[in-house]
Amino acid sequence: xxxxxxxxxxxxxxxxxxxxxxxxxxxxxxxxxxxxxxxxxxxxxxxxxxxxxxxxxxxxxxxxxxxxxxxxxxxxxxxxxxxxxxxxxxxxxxxxxxxxxxxxxxxxxxxxxxxxxxxxxxxxxxxx
Amino acid sequence: xxxxxxxxxxxxxxxxxxxxxxxxxxxxxxxxxxxxxxxxxxxxxxxxxxxxxxxxxxxxxxxxxxxxxxxxxxxxxxxxxxxxxxxxxxxxxxxxxxxxxxxxxxxxxxxxxxxxxxxxxxxxxxxxxxxxxxxxxxxxxxxxxxxxxxxxxxxxxxxxxxxxxxxxxxxxxxxxxxxxxxxxxxxxxxxxxxxxxxxxxxxxxxxxxxxxxxxxxxxxxxxxxxxxxxxxxxxxxxxxxxxxxxxxxxxxxxxxxxxxxxxxxxxxxxxxxxxxxxxxxxxxxxxxxxxxxxxxxxxxxxxxxxxxxxxxxxxxxxxxxxxxxxxxxxxxxxxxxxxxxxxxxxxxxxxxxxxxxxxxxxxxxxxxxxxxxxxxxxxxxxx
Numbered sequence: 001x002x003x004x005x006x007x008x009x010x011x012x013x014x015x016x017x018x019x020x021x022x023x024x025x026x027x028x029x030x031x032x033x034x035x036x037x038x039x040x041x042x043x044x045x046x047x048x049x050x051x052x053x054x055x056x057x058x059x060x061x062x063x064x065x066x067x068x069x070x071x072x073x074x075x076x077x078x079x080x081x082x083x084x085x086x087x088x089x090x091x092x093x094x095x096x097x098x099x100x101x102x103x104x105x106x107x108x109x110x111x112x113x114x115x116x117x118x119x120x121x122x123x124x125x126x127x128x
Numbered sequence: 129x130x131x132x133x134x135x136x137x138x139x140x141x142x143x144x145x146x147x148x149x150x151x152x153x154x155x156x157x158x159x160x161x162x163x164x165x166x167x168x169x170x171x172x173x174x175x176x177x178x179x180x181x182x183x184x185x186x187x188x189x190x191x192x193x194x195x196x197x198x199x200x201x202x203x204x205x206x207x208x209x210x211x212x213x214x215x216x217x218x219x220x221x222x223x224x225x226x227x228x229x230x231x232x233x234x235x236x237x238x239x240x241x242x243x244x245x246x247x248x249x250x251x252x253x254x255x256x257x258x259x260x261x262x263x264x265x266x267x268x269x270x271x272x273x274x275x276x277x278x279x280x281x282x283x284x285x286x287x288x289x290x291x292x293x294x295x296x297x298x299x300x301x302x303x304x305x306x307x308x309x310x311x312x313x314x315x316x317x318x319x320x321x322x323x324x325x326x327x328x329x330x331x332x333x334x335x336x337x338x339x340x341x342x343x344x345x346x347x348x349x350x351x352x353x354x355x356x357x358x359x360x361x362x363x364x365x366x367x368x369x370x371x372x373x374x375x376x377x378x379x380x381x382x383x384x385x386x387x388x389x390x391x392x393x394x395x396x397x398x399x400x401x402x403x404x405x406x407x408x409x410x411x412x413x414x415x416x417x418x419x420x421x422x423x424x425x426x427x428x429x430x431x432x433x434x435x436x437x438x439x440x441x442x443x444x445x446x447x448x449x450x451x452x453x454x455x456x457x458x459x460x461x462x463x464x465x466x467x468x469x470x471x472x473x474x475x476x477x478x479x480x481x482x483x484x485x486x487x488x489x490x491x492x493x494x495x496x497x498x499x500x501x502x503x504x505x506x507x508x509x510x511x
Contacts, residue, residue, distance in 0.1 A: 048421075062428035067389030068327075070428065085422040097421045098433075 003125065004109070009117040015039075022054050025121060030108055032117065033058060033090070035076050040090040041119055043106035046081040053105065055082035061096060079105075149498060151241045151485045152505035154445045155346070155402045155474030156231070157249030158278055158285075160270075161222040163197070169272035174265045198266065201256040201353030205367035207480065216478035224478035225249060228278045228285065235477050236284060239485050242502075243286055243511055244477075245344075246274055247316050247402065251290045252348020255318040256356035263292035264302065271306055279311040286509060288314040288344045294355060296331040303332070307339045313509040314342045314400065318349040321357050324381045324399075325388030333394045342398040342443070342508055345381070347374045371481075378404035379412050382438060386416065389429035391441045398508060399442050402474055406444040407458070409465045413438060439466060443508050445474035446500060447483040455491055468496045472505040 007025065009032060015021050020033045022044060029044035031054040044053050060075035078087050078096065087096035088105040095102030109120040160166065167181040176183040179197035216224035216234065225231055236244060251270050257263040267290045278285045289306050291299035299317075306312055315336055322328050324345075336343050349356035351363060351370060359373040360380070378401045391397060416434035424430060430437075444467075452458055462468050473489075476482045489497045505511070 062425040064431045065428045067393045067429040081422075087425065095421070097424055102421075 003123045004120040005123050007119045007121060009110075009119055012112050012115045012117055015117050020054055021117075023119065025119075030119065031056075032110060032119070033079075035090065038076075039110045039112060039117065040079075041108035041110035042079065042088075042090065042093060043108075045106075046083065046086065047103040047105055048081065048086055049083060051081050051083035053079060053081065056080055057082070058090070061087055148240055149485075149501050151239055151473060151501045152509070152511065153236075153239075153241045153244045153475045153477070153485070154400070154472045154505050154509075155447060156235070156244040156246055156285075156477050157225055157252075157479065158228070158231070158246050158274060159223045159226045159249040160273065161226045165277070166266075166269040166273055169269035170265065174262075174269070177262055178266060198262065200251055200266070201253040201349065201356070203253070203348070203350075203352055203367075203370065205351075205364070205370045207367050209480065211480050213478045213480060213482065228282055231477070232282060232284065235475070239475075241284070241485070243284055243505075243509075245286050245288055245313060245474075245505075245509065246278060247288050247344065247346050248274060248290050251316075252318060252346055253352040253356070254290055254349070255293050255320050256349040256353030257292070257294070258354045260292055260294035260298065264295055264298040267292050268302055268305070271302070275306070275309065275311070283311065286311055286313040286511070288312075288316040289341075290316045291332065293317050293320055293329060293332060296328060300331050300335050303335050303339065303341070307335070307341055312341070313511070314344045316344045316346060318346055319357055319377060319381070320349070320355045323384035323388075325384030325386075325390050330393070333390065333397050337394045337397045340396070340510065342400050344400040344402055345378070345404070346402045347377075347404065350374065350377055374403065375405040375408050379408055382412060382442060383416065385441075386434045386437045387427050387430060389427065391437045392429050392431065397441060400445065400472070400508065401442065402445040403447060403476060404444065405448070405450060406446065406467060406471060407450045407461055409438075409444075409467055409470075410461065413465055435465070439470060443470050443472055443504065445472050446488070447474045447476045448481045449483050449488050459492060459496070462496065468499055469504060471500045472508065473501045 009023055015034045017034050017036050020031055023030045023032055030041050031044040033040045035058050042053055046053055056079040058076060058079050060072055061078050063071045063073040065071045077090060079090050080087050093105035093107040111118050163180045167175060175181045179185055185196045212224045218227035218230035220227055248270055251267060254263050254267055271289050274287055279287050289312055291302055293299055351358050357377060360376050364370040364373060413435035420434050473485055485501060
């Protein structure tokens with residue numbers, strides 16, 4: 001099992017609901033979002049064309065439905081790429097168009113601990 | 129005109145004729161010897177509206193066609209070499225493909241064709257006419273004529289009922305009247321200026337699905353009349369320009385069918401696009417799949433890749449087959465999108481641009497050839 005590196009991003013007060021923040025972690029950009037009190041951290045790079053996900057719209061989507069009937073759902077659970085509009089589940093990073101085989105957005109573990117936003121980055125175990 | 133001895137000799141000596149694969153020809157165009165053959169199938173009201181039988185107008189001595197006889201809209205473009213095969217005139221003097229016995233001898237038998245799907249040669253532009261009642265009545269009489277004079281006389285002929293989609297209610301009645309007769313295998317519904325995914329057509333799709341009849345679309349209405357779509361950017365100037373643009377129209381129709389959710393609403397509905405080509409499939413499938421990844425929330429009823437609906441619900445006939453400089457590119461293209469289950473051989477007899485089933489697939493892998501020449505059509509038309 002991989003170890004985790006704990007990284008303190010900022011005081012919690014600097015990332016209130018509705019805001020986001022860009023973090024550079026050893027050259028890897030991570031976009032951290034506070035969506036109505038729930039924290040998400042995703043790679044700031046769409047797996048499709050590399051668009052900066054920080055600018056993505058956090059939203060819901062139209063659920064699969066019968067022809068010519070719309071049903072909105074998953075409010076605040078989706079982020080859409082600011083370029084081509086691909087939809088990803090913020091929690092899992094999975095594509096909405098194909099949850100099993102579609103492109104996947106890299107996600108990171110993020111929490112609020114003792115008034116700080118804390119990110120956990122996996123450290124690959126070195127075999128030897 | 130008698131059967132050309134040269135043609136017979138060519139057929140007999142053709143080295144490719146050693147191919148004995150049984151064939152289903154998905155696009156053969158019978159023609160009426162004259163409109164008067166429709167008289168037994170129309171009452172006097174409609175005979176007078178069409179201008180046949182005792183209502184037939186006198187033709188002026190200079191050969192001018194009088195305006196007081198009904199004409200199905202047809203292409204406005206002239207073919208510099210004639211649009212019908214010169215070798216297809218039957219010995220009785222009628223127009224090509226007007227004699228079922230001669231057509232069988234001239235085309236079916238030398239090419240091992242077990243079944244020919246009849247798409248009425250005189251009614252390809254019926255959907256472009258502006259009076260839905262006259263179009264419907266003419267179509268019904270034409271169906272009766274084909275059924276009695278071709279299908280009942282030779283079971284190798286199978287009928288695609290022509291309908292006038294201008295009036296879906298009358299079209300449904302026509303399908304109810306004829307659709308369950310043995311030998312009726314499909315519904316020919318040609319283009320209008322309403323995309324096929326729109327709700328206008330749903331009564332037709334409902335009964336087509338219920339009766340298990342595929343909807344067949346064939347060029348003929350395009351740019352022929354008030355109801356037919358033009359070629360995307362405006363009218364073509366030339367026959368070659370018009371003829372080459374069919375592939376644009378079919379792509380637009382498939383987009384409409386898939387994105388409006390027609391195949392979600394009618395999960396057993398099947399479409400056949402005859403003579404619209406197929407080498408545009410990679411572009412259509414790839415573009416739709418790509419856009420769907422980005423824009424699926426606008427059409428959430430499209431629950432799978434658009435290309436999956438296309439593969440399951442649409443068949444395409446092969447003629448006029450594209451002829452790339454490297455013939456094998458065609459095989460690569462078919463394999464690229466997995467189209468070998470979608471393609472069905474068609475000749476387009478007696479039209480000028482017909483394909484010879486003994487020749488065009490000579491380099492195809494045997495399994496692919498068997499599917500295209502026979503198996504796929506057998507399944508689609510339940511033969």
